[in-house]
Amino acid sequence: MESTFAIARREFRTFFGSPIAYIVLGGFLLLAGWLYFSTLFLAGQASLRGFFAAVPVLFVVLVPAITMRALAEERKSGTLELLLTLPMEDWQIVAGKFLAALGMVAAGLVWTFPYALTVAALTGPGTAFDWGPVLAGYLGLLLLAASFIGLGLWGSALSRNQIVGFIVGLVLCFAFAFVDAFAALLPESLGQVLQYLSVNYHFDNIARGVLDTRDLLFYVSLTAVGLLLTTKTLSSARQ
């Protein structure tokens, strides 16, 4: 456990020591802020609905951008040999990388709290602001990010090239975000399967404030699959 945290800490610090962090998170916050304020001012509505609808789409790009270098860079610079001869299991390395990436996403999300606070402040005096959906929304975002991180890490583990890692991650995240786009055109049974596979579908459930174990289970499973594939790919470097 200690080794995993050490990996995570190093990764986190390195990320924030590089300009990429500020470009990627800055871009994310700019877009998220623009989407939020446009609903606030253009629609004249103090609501987080637009924000929560947009962030999952932004994550499709943000998460692979965060995870792309995690393992590709270790391969490229040769430090993978150092890492793989330290006394820990391969999955502990992956777990460390996962925690770091989740921390990076969380560090970006923290800066969106002011939006929620503004909405709360703007809510009419008589009506109490309902924090339930907001907290559920943030929880949903973290779960969604976790599952994307699993996919992104796998992309990063596949080659020594960060760009390849980014593109593979992007394609996978995109697929899981929009897999249900054609659900309406398909026979109902198939449509339901696609819907179940969609991370956005489960996110919408959670963001509505309904915490269902089926949605949680979906995210946990998708994250686990991503991390298992990452671990397998990482271990294959030992061949």
Place this chain on the structure above:
Amino acid sequence: MPNSMIRIERLTKRYGPTEALRSLSFEVPRGQVIGFLGPNGAGKSTTMKILAGYLQPTSGKALVGDVDVAAEPVRARKLIGYLPENNPLYEEMMVVDFLRFIAEVRQVEKSVRAARIRNAVERCGLGGVIGKDISQLSKGYRQRVGLAQAILHEPDLLILDEPTSGLDPNQIVEIRALIKDLGKEKTVILSTHVLSEVQSTCSRVLIINDGQLVADDSPEQLTSAGEGALLVVLASRSGAPLELNHLHSVLSAVPGVTAVEPAEGEGHGTAGFRLRFGVEDPRRALFEAVVKHDLLLLEVRRTQASLEDTFRKLTAGEVRKAA
């Protein structure tokens, strides 16, 4: 406590079609400093990578202490400090942060962590650079960081893959002294292409060629095992041009001489030869033969087979590939 620190048993490693190790076996008792030699591509790094728990062998076993590296990788890796061939480091980290990171991952106890880091920094002479980014360090200092990283947790076994490659002569001397010093408490296996390094630091030499062990002995034994040789330089007394084939047959006919090889002469009108001999010293017969054939003996020098000779002889055929 088992008294062998390394046990390699019929280790085979294939990279696709390339067979890097072919049923390699050897054993190293505790406390020895082993020099691991072989031409380029012989399989030194491959062996070390398997031993360090990085690569999986295709077949065979590697044991560190009594721990099977494949069966209990984490336990085995705890016993090992490893300096990989091109010394990969996290460039963007400060030296001290990097060492702290390694100490954390290796779970060096908190109470002794600072002391261990200080000790490693001191021994490797890193005091002046601990606040620098690794990317700013010269090659020699990078190598020291790699060594510091390897000794931080006070491992029983040090695996050093070409620890002095690319260093200037001063740095080489210092790093060698450090390795020698470490060898007092630990078992060390180091690979190198510098044969004099082996003579100055190692108590035993393993030579591999094409994935197989071809020699396993002390440096002294390996240098004296090769039979003696005479280096002779001849000139013609009459001034007539020298006939190499003729000289060759004259020298071969000298009693005691077992082989004649061409060697460096002293320029125009001279010819050099290396004469191998067995038990019988052929010098007296040589003088007689030289006089009889109206030749001048400009030089005769007895040489001992060097480690280079032994190395070349044992790995012949591979030398060409290395060039």
